[in-house]
Amino acid sequence: xxxxxxxxxxxxxxxxxxxxxxxxxxxxxxxxxxxxxxxxxxxxxxxxxxxxxxxxxxxxxxxxxxxxxxxxxxxxxxxxxxxxxxxxxxxxxxxxxxxxxxxxxxxxxxxxxxxxxxxxxxxxxxxxxxxxxxxxxxxxxxxxxxxxxxxxxxxxxxxxxxxxxxxxxxxxxxxxxxxxxxxxxxxxxxxxxxxxxxxxxxxxxxxxxxxxxxxxxxxxxxxxxxxxxxxxxxxxxxxxxxxxxxxxxxxxxxxxxxxxxxxxxxxxxxxxxxxxxxxxxxxxxxxxxxxxxxxxxxxxxxxxxxx
Numbered sequence: 684x685x686x687x688x689x690x691x692x693x694x695x696x697x698x699x700x701x702x703x704x705x706x707x708x709x710x711x712x713x714x715x716x717x718x719x720x721x722x723x724x725x726x727x728x729x730x731x732x733x734x735x736x737x738x739x740x741x742x743x744x745x746x747x748x749x750x751x752x753x754x755x756x757x758x759x760x761x762x763x764x765x766x767x768x769x770x771x772x773x774x775x776x777x778x779x780x781x782x783x784x785x786x787x788x789x790x791x792x793x794x795x796x797x798x799x800x801x802x803x804x805x806x807x808x809x810x811x812x813x814x815x816x817x818x819x820x821x822x823x824x825x826x827x828x829x830x831x832x833x834x835x836x837x838x839x840x841x842x843x844x845x846x847x848x849x850x851x852x853x854x855x856x857x858x859x860x861x862x863x864x865x866x867x868x869x870x871x872x873x874x875x876x877x878x879x880x881x882x883x884x885x886x887x888x889x890x891x892x893x894x895x896x897x898x899x900x901x902x903x904x905x906x907x908x909x910x911x912x913x914x915x916x917x918x919x920x921x922x923x924x925x926x927x928x929x930x931x932x933x934x935x936x937x938x939x940x941x942x943x944x945x946x947x948x949x950x951x952x953x954x955x956x957x958x959x960x961x962x963x964x965x966x967x968x969x970x971x972x973x974x975x976x977x978x979x980x981x982x983x984x985x986x987x988x989x990x
Contacts, residue, residue, distance in 0.1 A: 695973075699972075706965050707962060707966070710959065714955055714959075717955070718951075718955075725944050726908060728940070728944075729908060729940065730908070732933075732940055733936075734809055734810045734904070735810060735873065736880075737902070737936040738776075738808055738809070738904050738933070738936075739903060739911050739933050740903040740911065740914060740931065740932055741900045741936060742757060742900065742901040742929070743755075743757065743900045743929060744899070744927055745926070745928065747900070748929075748935070751781070751783070753852065753853075756854065756897035756898060756899055757899065757900065758897050760778045760898045760901055763901045766918060766922075767918070770917055770918070772906050772907075772913065772914050773903050774807075774905060775804070775808050775903070776808065776903040777804035777807070778801050778885060778898045778902075779798060779800055779801075779898060779900050780798070780799035780885060780892070780897070780898045781798050782799075782852070782888075782892050783796055783797070785851065786848070786881055788841045788846075788847055788848075789845075790840050791838065791839050791840060793838055793839060795835060795879055795881045797849060797883055798882050799882075799885040799888025799892075802884060802885075806820075808903075809902075811882065815867045817842070818830075818865065819867050821884050823884070825884045825887070826884065826887045827861065827863045827887070828864050828865075828866035829866060829883050830865075830868070830881070830882040831865050831868055831869075831882075832868070832871075832876060832878060832879065833868055834874060835880070835881065838878070843866070844865060846864055847862070847864075847865060848860070848861075848863075849861050849863060849881070849883075853891075853892045853894075854893050854897065855893045859891050861887075861891045903918075911932050912932070918930045
């Protein structure tokens, strides 16, 4: 009886009921679509960022992330590599070394971050090879060759085949200096990265900067974002006793990206809240109309003993 009465009440005014149900359905579909699209875009953004340079996880010397001191190194990268090989969720890893130096062309001089990369391993961790717009990627046997960011190459007024002079400080305090040839020019779409980075073969970097076998970071790529916390914990447990090393995930390596996602989430939830309030008021308006236009009917039913 109650079900039949409720069904008759719904279709007392079919047009009004259809409009109300349509508003609820549209709002629900819009919320589901927007939330799915928003969180999906975050995953795409994060994966694109980590594959350009940082990776999902990095093992570094303690405080290196804050100070970028060339003397804060990972002395035995092979041992870290053996740990990563035993973790199934680690898709690939590579070794890198960094040093801030002056880079000079025939006409201009700029400060840049010189990054020593393993040409073979780097292709499995980052999209650096796919970002080459002119020239070629580095070879394992290369020595006096580099990759330069597009904006840096424009500032230095150099092209593929031109010569650059690098001058900096070595790991042992000595002067690191070399002349190299631009083998390729890359463009990542991130202006800061393209304006300040020069990539050098890792073995040659270690030779120029007197690094011996040391590096500054081991960069690992996981099979998914969801597996990053578990992988970080396993690496941290394996590094017990190596107090000079720390494990950092993509959130700690990209704080600006995390803040941008948080701000976008806040603005998105404000929009969703406004949408819910509008739909709620439309439903409330419908119920008020139904009640006020049937006041006498409800009075008669209550007088007959209906609760």
